[in-house]
Amino acid sequence: MSEVSVLDAQDMVVRYPGHPPVIAVDGVSMTVAAGETVALVGESGSGKSSFARAVVGIEKTAGGTVLFNGAPVSPLGIRRRATALTGIQMVFQDPSTSLNPRRRVGDQISDGIATARARGAAGSTVEEWLERVGLPTSVASRFPHQFSGGQKQRLAIARALAARPSLLVADEPISALDASTQTSVAGLMRDLVAESGAGMLFISHDLAVVRRIADRTFVMYSGRVLESGPTDQLWAAPQHPYTQALLAAIPEPDGAGRIPDAPSTEDREVWSEIPPVLN
Numbered sequence: 001m002s003e004v005s006v007l008d009a010q011d012m013v014v015r016y017p018g019h020p021p022v023i024a025v026d027g028v029s030m031t032v033a034a035g036e037t038v039a040l041v042g043e044s045g046s047g048k049s050s051f052a053r054a055v056v057g058i059e060k061t062a063g064g065t066v067l068f069n070g071a072p073v074s075p076l077g078i079r080r081r082a083t084a085l086t087g088i089q090m091v092f093q094d095p096s097t098s099l100n101p102r103r104r105v106g107d108q109i110s111d112g113i114a115t116a117r118a119r120g121a122a123g124s125t126v127e128e129w130l131e132r133v134g135l136p137t138s139v140a141s142r143f144p145h146q147f148s149g150g151q152k153q154r155l156a157i158a159r160a161l162a163a164r165p166s167l168l169v170a171d172e173p174i175s176a177l178d179a180s181t182q183t184s185v186a187g188l189m190r191d192l193v194a195e196s197g198a199g200m201l202f203i204s205h206d207l208a209v210v211r212r213i214a215d216r217t218f219v220m221y222s223g224r225v226l227e228s229g230p231t232d233q234l235w236a237a238p239q240h241p242y243t244q245a246l247l248a249a250i251p252e253p254d255g256a257g258r259i260p261d262a263p264s265t266e267d268r269e270v271w272s273e274i275p276p277v278l279n
Contacts, residue, residue: 007031007032009029012063014061030225037190041203044205057073068087089167111159112129116163126140129161132192164198166199182206186213219240227278
């Protein structure tokens with residue numbers, strides 16, 4: 001794994017207007033190295049997606065810095081960032097967000113290949129990418145509605161990685177899939193990212209999958225990172241009570257289970273007052 005940081009976010013703040021304003025991300029710092037998979041976990045509403053959107057230049061930050069390959073990332077909006085930040089690609093929870101329903105899937109993967117070539121990266125073919133994500137080359141002429149949810153997510157991954165990004169941001173990419181395909185799709189993403197040398201920020205509720213694919217894990221709660229470190233170390237000896245509570249809530253010894261969405265008010269108050277544990 002390379003020590004070069006493709007993503008370097010320091011003291012990042014995301015704030016939404018309101019009375020009072022809502023602080024969705026509160027001073028979060030994170031790096032992702034080339035060839036590394038970093039997971040960000042936490043309950044719904046913890047600020048994970050807001051962090052992801054700020055990282056890719058969709059959401060405006062209220063403080064801190066975000067560097068991509070050493071250059072500042074500015075909020076550009078979805079349309080402008082599509083051409084200005086081609087080195088960062090996203091895979092969303094719903095693959096329909098990534099795929100145009102009116103275009104053949106082969107043409108959409110071709111767009112990613114063209115993006116890579118425009119940046120001077122090595123090109124590939126539609127057929128090669130379909131094979132890499134486990135689909136027959138004959139499906140290139142089909143439209144997205146002709147595929148299952150898992151197949152559409154594989155196509156979205158192929159389109160994103162065909163652009164040869166330096167950073168792949170995956171925001172809950174498997175939560176909409178059935179249990180039988182979640183692990184295989186997450187493993188596919190990890191393998192393809194490692195093969196390409198890109199870094200990946202993988203956002204998920206699924207601790208079992210995170211344990212299998214992430215080099216490092218950040219645990220987020222109420223806009224802050226409460227604990228971070230190598231995934232194996234964090235799993236074996238969690239230091240923060242919130243992380244301990246998450247792992248204790250997993251019902252099966254093999255790690256099957258999901259992060260609980262409704263901790264008690266008393267627990268929330270205690271977790272918020274305990275200093276973070278960062279490695």
